[in-house]
Amino acid sequence: MTQQFYVSPEQLMKDRADFARKGIARGRSVVVISCEEGIALVAENPSPSLHKIGEIYDKIAFAAVGKYNEFESLRQAGVRYADVRGYSYDREDVTARGLASVYAQSLGAVFTAEQKPFEVELAVAEVGGNQSDDHLYRLTFDGSIADEKRFIVMGGQADKVAETVEGGWQQELNFAGAIRLAMKGLVTDKEAGELPASALEVAVLDRASESTRGSRRAFRRLGDDEIAALLSKEN
Amino acid sequence: MQDTTANQVAANATSSFTEHLQRNRPGLLPYNQPFPAALTGAGSQPLQVPHATTIVSLTYGGGVLMAGDRRATMGNVIASRHIEKVFPADSYSVLGIAGTAGIAIDLTRLFQVELEHYEKIEGTLLSLEGKANRLGAMIRGNLPMAMQGLAVVPLFAGFDLPVGIGRLFSYDVTGGRYEEKEHHAVGSGSVFARGALKKLWRPGLTAEEAVAVAVESLYDAADDDSATGGPDPVRQLWPVVYTVERSGARRIPDHDLASVAGAIIEARTTARREA
Numbered sequence: 001m002t003q004q005f006y007v008s009p010e011q012l013m014k015d016r017a018d019f020a021r022k023g024i025a026r027g028r029s030v031v032v033i034s035c036e037e038g039i040a041l042v043a044e045n046p047s048p049s050l051h052k053i054g055e056i057y058d059k060i061a062f063a064a065v066g067k068y069n070e071f072e073s074l075r076q077a078g079v080r081y082a083d084v085r086g087y088s089y090d091r092e093d094v095t096a097r098g099l100a101s102v103y104a105q106s107l108g109a110v111f112t113a114e115q116k117p118f119e120v121e122l123a124v125a126e127v128g129g130n131q132s133d134d135h136l137y138r139l140t141f142d143g144s145i146a147d148e149k150r151f152i153v154m155g156g157q158a159d160k161v162a163e164t165v166e167g168g169w170q171q172e173l174n175f176a177g178a179i180r181l182a183m184k185g186l187v188t189d190k191e192a193g194e195l196p197a198s199a200l201e202v203a204v205l206d207r208a209s210e211s212t213r214g215s216r217r218a219f220r221r222l223g224d225d226e227i228a229a230l231l232s233k234e235n
Numbered sequence: 236m237q238d239t240t241a242n243q244v245a246a247n248a249t250s251s252f253t254e255h256l257q258r259n260r261p262g263l264l265p266y267n268q269p270f271p272a273a274l275t276g277a278g279s280q281p282l283q284v285p286h287a288t289t290i291v292s293l294t295y296g297g298g299v300l301m302a303g304d305r306r307a308t309m310g311n312v313i314a315s316r317h318i319e320k321v322f323p324a325d326s327y328s329v330l331g332i333a334g335t336a337g338i339a340i341d342l343t344r345l346f347q348v349e350l351e352h353y354e355k356i357e358g359t360l361l362s363l364e365g366k367a368n369r370l371g372a373m374i375r376g377n378l379p380m381a382m383q384g385l386a387v388v389p390l391f392a393g394f395d396l397p398v399g400i401g402r403l404f405s406y407d408v409t410g411g412r413y414e415e416k417e418h419h420a421v422g423s424g425s426v427f428a429r430g431a432l433k434k435l436w437r438p439g440l441t442a443e444e445a446v447a448v449a450v451e452s453l454y455d456a457a458d459d460d461s462a463t464g465g466p467d468p469v470r471q472l473w474p475v476v477y478t479v480e481r482s483g484a485r486r487i488p489d490h491d492l493a494s495v496a497g498a499i500i501e502a503r504t505t506a507r508r509e510a
Contacts, residue, residue, distance in 0.1 A: 055355050079355045083252055087348050088263050215326075217351075 013142075016117045020141035023119030027065045029155035031165060031182040032123045034134045035173035038207040038218065039125045042182035045201040053203045055219035057082040057094045059127050061205050065155035066120035066141075074103060074122065091216070096126030100137035100145055108143025117141050121154040127205035127218050131171060153185065161185040175204055176230040183231065197228040252352035253345065253373065265341035266377040282384060285314035287339060289424035289456045289463040290321065290331035292392045292403045293436055294417060295445035298480035299392040299401025301329045302449040304424070304457060305472050306464030307336050316464060321475045323484045325350040328366055328393030329477045333422030335385040338377065342387055346370055363395040367404045367412055375410025390421050394479045401479055424456030424463035431455040442478055446487055450474060450495050454503075458510075466496035 028044040030052055041063045043052040053063045054075050062078060064071035081102055086094045103122060111117040118141050126135040136148040150169055153162040164185040173181065179202055187194055202222045209218040222230070249255055253264070261267050285307040292301040303320035306313060314336075321331045322343050330346060332339035349369060353361050361369070370391050377387055392403040403415050418436050420428040431452035440448065450466070453474050457465030466473055473492035478485050 049358070051358060054358075076356055079352065080252075080255055083348050083352050083355075084256070084260060084263070087252075087256075087344065088260070 016111065017142060020111075020117045020119050024066045024121050024141070024154075025156045027155045029153060029158060029161050029186055030063045030065050030123070031161065031185055032063055032125050032136060032152040033165065033169070033173070033178040033182055034125075034131060034136060034150055035175065035178040036131065036171065036207075037175050037178075037204075038127050039134060039136075039205040040175055040178040040182065041123075041125065041203045041205075042179055042186070043201040044186050044195060044199060046199050048198070051201060053201055053221075054079075055203075055217070056099065056124070057086060058091060058216045059205065059218050060094070060096050060099060061125045061203060061219050063123040063125070063152075063154070064120055066118070070118045071120045071122065074106070074118075074120065077106070078103065078124075096124045096135045096137060100124045100139060103139050104143045104145040106143075107139060107141060111142045123152045123154060125152075125205060127207055129207070157188070160188045164188050176233045179227070179230050194231075197224045197231065200227055202227050202230075250353045250356040251369070252349045253369075253376075255352075256345075264376070265338055265345060266380050283309050284385070285309050285318070285336040286462065287318060287320045287333050287336045287422065289420060289422040289428055289453060289460065290333055290390045291420040291425075291428045291432060291449050291452050291456075292331065292390050292415075292418065293432060293440075293445060293449060294401045294403065295440035295442060296438075297401070297442065298394055298478055299403055300442070300445045300449055300476065300478045301331050301390065301392050301403075302446075302453060302474045302476040303331050304453050304464045304474050305467070306457075306462065308462045311461075313464075316467065316470065316472060319475045321477055322347070323477060323486075324366065324391070324393070325354070325360070326483045327360070327396065327479060328363065328391065329479055329484055330370070331390040331392075331421070332387060333389070333425075334387040335380075338380060338385055339387040339389070342373055342377065342389075346373060349373075360396075362397075363393045363402060366393060367391055367414075370404075371406060371410040371412040373410075374406050374408065378409055381408040388421050390419060392479060394481060394483075396481070399481070420452070420456075422463070424453075424460035427459040428452040428456035428463075442480070445478070446476055446491070447495050447499070449476060450492065451499050454496075454499055466492075466500065468493075468497075468500070 030043040033040045041053045041061055045052050056062050056078050062075050078099055082094045122139040124137040128134050136152050138146045138148050138152050151165050168181045204220050205218045209215050256263050287307050290303045301321050307315040307318040324330045324347055330343055386408045389406055394401050405413050405415050405419050418432045435448040454465055457463040473489055473496055476487040
């Protein structure tokens with residue numbers, strides 16, 4: 001019988017964390033910005049059909065970086081969790097906090113118990129009646145959870161992107177301004193000064209969807225034309 | 236097939252909310268808690284629960300319309316004067332329910348979540364035929380309850396975006412799905428409503444005319460069926476009317492319905508005819 005090598009728990013966790021971090025750093029970034037009109041979610045994503053940003057529930061959206069199959073299974077699990085909860089209690093009993101804590105538990109369980117950790121980083125965003133009621137949660141591969149204010153940047157080069165977004169963020173941003181700021185952040189590490197609309201995936205959570213669109217579902221995905229129009233608009 | 240991980244993953248991948256509940260939370264389905272036989276078995280009194288009655292639906296140039304009266308009855312008692320029996324199913328379809336009100340409302344809620352769930356998981360809308368089939372499957376799921384006297388009979392209408400027309404579907408208690416041309420009605424007052432629809436409907440109605448036709452057919456149903464409620468000027472209660480067009484489903488506001496109902500009542504008063 002072969003003897004098993006002893007690996008200290010510290011080393012094991014460190015190796016897993018390094019592995020997950022490397023996987024995430026390879027991907028392109030996602031920016032989630034809370035602004036006056038609501039929450040803007042912007043990702044650099046050349047695919048028109050494989051999404052990094054998705055709707056979870058009425059006021060709640062999801063954004064992720066990392067391995068597609070892993071975050072997609074988490075997104076679907078989130079939709080199921082939210083729909084079951086909303087159906088068995090009431091729609092207003094579905095909150096980003098509840099969803100984020102479920103995600104934290106699953107990510108934590110996978111990180112410690114499974115063969116390999118999930119190489120993903122998630123953001124759960126919930127739009128409120130005014131900006132101070134917005135919730136932005138960041139979840140990392142090990143199940144740790146952080147309650148962020150103003151914006152979240154995830155993925156490769158996140159520090160550089162975050163620096164730019166930090167510099168340009170103000171409370172009075174509208175969607176066009178927030179999306180332009182996110183794009184400014186996303187191109188910081190590139191030679192080209194801007195990204196074409198087709199390379200961006202943009203969605204918004206409308207703060208006033210009930211009054212402007214007559215829908216309690218605040219999530220809206222923007223088409224390429226709409227993105228191009230917003231990017232070209234001047235503040 | 237071998238029971239590999241890949242097969243398991245594929246078998247568990249469902250976009251259907253109902254299937255998910257069936258598998259993981261069967262107790263939450265509206266039709267999964269059969270009543271004890273003593274309550275509903277042979278020889279027992281029929282269960283006294285509120286019943287929803289008349290729903291009418293008709294196509295017009297550019298879309299389809301659905302309307303329901305506001306009365307629920309329990310035997311010979313009026314259980315509610317405010318009940319709503321027509322609901323938006325998603326942004327391009329509406330659903331009207333006749334039959335046992337409690338189960339019908341829960342089925343509606345389930346159907347709404349089912350459509351939204353599919354849309355979120357798949358990132359695209361279900362086709363109108365797909366929606367109609369899903370509703371049929373749910374009604375069939377309710378068959379054991381229907382056998383105990385708790386039947387739900389829906390009417391489903393929506394805008395078929397690729398084809399560009401409004402379509403409507405009726406169902407029987409076994410989940411049988413039938414596409415209807417022109418117009419249809421369900422519920423206890425439906426025989427009278429359908430007679431009125433036959434006389435009033437014509438091809439190429441405008442949306443305003445269609446609303447007037449629907450309200451008048453409900454008026455006729457209320458005239459002859461005690462379980463159907465007519466327009467109620469005292470409480471300012473009007474039918475619930477939805478139109479579905481390319482731009483989506485829209486509820487007709489109460490003040491429009493008040494004037495339509497007012498015009499019908501006035502015309503009938505002026506005519507001074509017995510029937």
